[in-house]
Amino acid sequence: MTDRSLLLIPGPTLVPESVLQAMAQHPIGHRSGEFSTLMGEVTAGLQWLHQTTGDVLILTASGTGAMEAGIINFLSPGDRVLCGCNGKFGERWTELCQAFQLQVETITAPWGQPLNPNDFATKLTADRDKTIKAVIITHSETSTGVINDLEAINRHVKAHGQALIIVDAVTSLGATSVPVDDWGLDVVASGSQKGYMIPPGLGFVAVSERAWQASKTAKLPKFYFDLGSYRKDGAKNTTPFTPPVNLFFALRQSLQLMQKEGLPQIFTRHERSAGMVQAAVSAWNLPLLCPVESASPAVTAVAPTTIAAEEVRSLLKKQFGIAVAGGQDQLKGKIFRIGHLGFAGEREMLTVIAALESVLHQLGHPLTLGSGVGAAIRVLEATP
Amino acid sequence: MTDRSLLLIPGPTLVPESVLQAMAQHPIGHRSGEFSTLMGEVTAGLQWLHQTTGDVLILTASGTGAMEAGIINFLSPGDRVLCGCNGKFGERWTELCQAFQLQVETITAPWGQPLNPNDFATKLTADRDKTIKAVIITHSETSTGVINDLEAINRHVKAHGQALIIVDAVTSLGATSVPVDDWGLDVVASGSQKGYMIPPGLGFVAVSERAWQASKTAKLPKFYFDLGSYRKDGAKNTTPFTPPVNLFFALRQSLQLMQKEGLPQIFTRHERSAGMVQAAVSAWNLPLLCPVESASPAVTAVAPTTIAAEEVRSLLKKQFGIAVAGGQDQLKGKIFRIGHLGFAGEREMLTVIAALESVLHQLGHPLTLGSGVGAAIRVLEATP
Structure with missing residues (x-):
């Protein structure tokens, strides 16, 4: 990257200096006592973050690899599954299942x-023969900035009584509460370059006892992603295949930072960041892509109509060195997305809002200079 | 790691300081022009290292993930394959195939x-109906320090005319010549924490045109490891799923270091390192696990009989901070393995040999002090 870049896309996210430094240590052997200690510490931290006493397994893979593992370990060819689909990642899991x-x-x-929880209720209630084996949900849909109502959908899954709930929490974990045990989530997949505040390269899968039971009869072929071997070796604080030890160093440090801050504080910070961006966007009379009540605390998608989204991104990058994301697939050129998950906080929000205000003004979008920053400051001062 | 550790196991291997520093940069967005440039540079470097003009694809995975991708993309359930099996990794690929x-x-x-190439010739020649779809070979068997005669085995595969040759080059690539195009190797898998001189977390798969042809009728299910999508996106210098951008930074730097040194020089250095260790071990009257003519340039396995291998490792670690590997599975406690692939060179070999000499002497193995180091220096001075 260039020296003045500020990365505010929904992943990879900003990485704290102490995490980068931890990662830059010389590697250690992965069959050493030192690594076992490291893995034990990291696993305890992951359980804390997932609010679970169950297994949280660590894979050398991106979030998609973690989701693949979370699906293929618990299902067999021909199994009937419901897949929520309201963005690029929902579509991806549909393709993966196919x-x-x-x-x-x-x-x-x-x-x-957002997905309508009642649509799930209808299908699940009608399924008296219990043929639905799993419901697959993208919690925070990174491509649109929508957060789906996982809690409500999961209640319908629990009422069904048989289907597993499999969750893509890639951009929600670490940004909002995902209480794995309290909600009884069966499989929760995530990736390191998001709320974890470390670079990409690690995938995580939390697995419930119910899911392990289901895995016993699951027949899809697997080897690298056979979670049973990760569980077996994980119990001895080791891994079946060579783990990316430097990312483990980074993860230990980032989990320590997160534990120091505290889960409620982390979630409040994300809500505050989202609120600041939403307030500024509203003050500028720019439309959000999604209803504010379904807006993700991890990423805000703005759908400008008076100016071109790609021009906003381009000028923001060129003049201020700030990277925000564009739209994907059908939303290409139609939106820009500000990532505010992970290490980003009030300072970065004021920065991107002030810079955006200048960019929008230069591009001729009608606004009162200072209105966006002012609105954001009011949110900042009003929230704990 | 502790500050005085010296890592001489067969992976993860030593990482140069400039590579660690490159890796410690702030991440960049993986859908940016900067990343495309980075990926283009890295891909060109990988083709140079593989001695190929064909595809070398980059996966977020360990070497095992790369091998899985290299197998499942080109085969269908029920396909007949021959798998070379003379160590832990050969056994692993057998299990993976099953x-x-x-x-x-x-x-x-x-x-x-070593595997006997004639055993392959017998099977391949007898296969007049061409039912053998692939031959799977571990080039350098990390668990034993044996290098299999890939060139000879591959000649028999080529004489068969139909079977693909699929190679685990995890500890051979970057340590010895693997001329992918000259030999007509179809699939070559490797991992970043070996000859590449960077930490674990990236897997690589070189794929021949013949293998791509075979992929068209291959029916094993895949998504995360669907190499077709990596090829399609790779042509545009992008990736289907989020890549570990920091490991790409590291890889660019290490490939530059390797290109500066030159392939012949790199291979000579590895031969020299292996030769130095073999000479010292011979001077101490310790047995190598494998015949010296089949010894890998990446790792040397020593099978002491007068003293316990684990005591050697333990004292070497405790007194000198040098980590060497132990035996795996049936070789547990019976051997120790000195890794000399990647960044290690003459200095590290003299270091580990001198320290081992002290350790062996302390443990009561009969030797003439200075004999191992002297023998190693003679090899060093005799080789270019």
């Missing part, structure tokens, strides 16, 4: 709208 | 002995 010959039924909402 | 319902026939040699 690639593994699952019988997938999608429950859709337009990109930018 | 997990994916391939019809696997092993060609074995005792752990510590």
